């Protein structure tokens with residue numbers, strides 16, 4: 261699970277910073293919901309179906325990276341919006357592309373914001 | 380390479396796209412290579428070849444009024460629309476159309492669960508509602524109904540049913556088109572129609588009596604091109620109390636004949652959920668001698684197969700049985716099934732499997748405690764959507780041919796042999812061999828699977844797969860085995876194989892298509908049905 265942004269402002273100066281932080285935070289929060297709905301069923305950290313240890317997307321990335329990077333996307337922080345957009349809109353290997361009617365560009369950016377949060 | 384709609388130049392296309400934008404707004408119309416990439420079929424064996432059928436554009440209306448207006452705009456500009464619901468039809472064409480340059484009519488934004496009725500056990504949904512969405516809706520409200528969910532869970536009840544998809548529970552729910560009850564359709568001229576009781580103003584039984592009065596056209600909208608479905612009702616199973624499993628295995632190859640007859644009885648009498656057939660000999664395929672035996676031309680003899688099974692100390696066939704209902708009823712049904720089969724097939728064995736109260740726990744859904752090797756997909760069996768099935772997808776995807784055969788052991792042996800022999804010339808895994816078990820997907824028939832993978836970077840492999848697909852469709856048809864569902868690039872081949880009396884079925888459908896949609900505004904070519912405008916160019 262990513263750490264959720266809930267910092268509270270303590271001074272006037274901090275208020276301005278916190279507005280930006282909160283909007284980033286709410287974007288990340290929305291990203292988490294989107295991730296849970298669209299990405300986690302394949303790229304989540306839980307077990308796969310019927311005695312598989314990993315979900316298919318996570319298993320595929322485990323094979324690809326051989327431990328060089330985490331297999332579960334939520335453990336990664338190197339997937340900024342442009343990179344994520346490429347995978348989402350073009351697909352990769354057996355993963356088909358997602359259409360903007362199901363995941364808008366803003367949705368993809370929100371997922372990227374969620375993934376960018378430190379663990 | 381951007382594609383234009385048929386009979387359009389750039390200027391005409393621009394005028395058309397401007398009109399679409401006028402209906403749905405600028406943000407919900409797409410065209411050009413980049414934006415249209417996700418509307419290509421990434422599982423296509425003709426990927427990046429001139430045979431790949433690409434759309435020119437896509438439009439995503441927000442509601443039924445906009446769908447009607449889009450259909451009217453397309454009619455004025457004579458552009459074919461290809462409706463999709465969630466657009467995840469991978470293995471059968473993905474979101475791609477039958478005619479190059481079509482506009483994909485993407486219904487994802489019509490995503491309301493309109494009603495789930497737990498007293499009368501039905502739901503009414505829009506096309507953009509996925510199985511995940513419907514399941515979540517039911518769970519969040521604690522409703523006591525179970526959906527029948529196919530793999531993968533990101534598909535939709537509407538899209539899946541309209542391609543006659545199948546799930547994993549009781550016979551009258553897992554045939555998804557068969558379990559639908561009432562639909563609303565935008566016709567090729569933009570008019571709105573409701574079928575069954577939905578045609579009667581004020582009726583409260585739209586999702587309870589599918590026929591209404593007079594001819595029922597609902598079948599025309601499944602694998603068809605007579606309209607855009609904007610609402611669809613489905614019957615739902617009341618949440619059962621209990622789930623029970625058991626395995627029956629039989630020693631000899633020919634025991635399959637009787638085993639199938641008993642399984643047919645149990646299923647048609649409504650006593651069991653989906654029955655999974657398997658060959659306990661499958662693991663022996665790792666031994667080259669056994670692999671050669673089961674794939675030899677003309678097929679092995681029964682005696683050879685029985686000898687191999689006896690030498691390995693394994694049974695020849697197994698069925699996983701699943702029961703849903705009150706605990707005592709599931710126990711009685713399992714006892715009955717055991718008695719019935721064990722008293723008739725010498726040396727048949729029965730093993731008790733997992734059983735528990737529903738809803739299942741997370742642990743039970745993981746299916747780790749079955750005391751024998753099992754072919755059951757546990758989440759599917761309990762109507763829980765998942766994407767776990769993606770673990771079987773190899774390379775860049777696959778394309779599927781699933782011939783329908785009689786629910787009879789002799790027919791299984793014949794298909795194993797005939798399609799096995801026909802497929803040997805292709806360097807592919809042995810989809811058909813002497814241990815291939817039938818799939819009991821649709822409620823009253825068997826199917827087998829031919830699903831070779833595709834590789835985007837290997838056009839030669841893809842071309843071989845494409846040849847193999849067409850060849851298998853043709854050989855199967857010579858034996859009366861037809862595909863149940865096909866990607867657009869194979870729909871003409873498959874449709875042509877349903878040719879009784881000089882293709883009278885197709886001629887009848889095309890006469891109707893000419894009458895209601897001569898310009899081919901709705902999915903021309905879908906299901907092999909072409910309107911006059913496209914017939915000559917597509918069939919030559």
Ligand SMILES: Cc1cc2nc3c(=O)[nH]c(=O)nc-3n(C[C@H](O)[C@H](O)[C@H](O)COP(=O)(O)OP(=O)(O)OC[C@H]3O[C@@H](n4cnc5c(N)ncnc54)[C@H](O)[C@@H]3O)c2cc1C
Nearest residue numbers: 463464465466467468529530534535538539544545607608
């Ligand atoms: C690994 C794997 C496993 C699979 N397992 C199963 C399975 O268990 N069972 C199964 O059935 N399938 C299975 N499939 C195939 C497919 O993924 C599902 O059937 C999926 O539900 C279809 O996609 P969809 O629901 O998004 O339908 P869509 O793609 O939206 O629709 C399918 C087709 O129906 C027509 N259509 C859709 N909506 C409309 C509309 N509103 N009006 C008119 N016509 C319309 C269109 O021709 C469209 O192309 C599997 C595929 C893979 C890759």
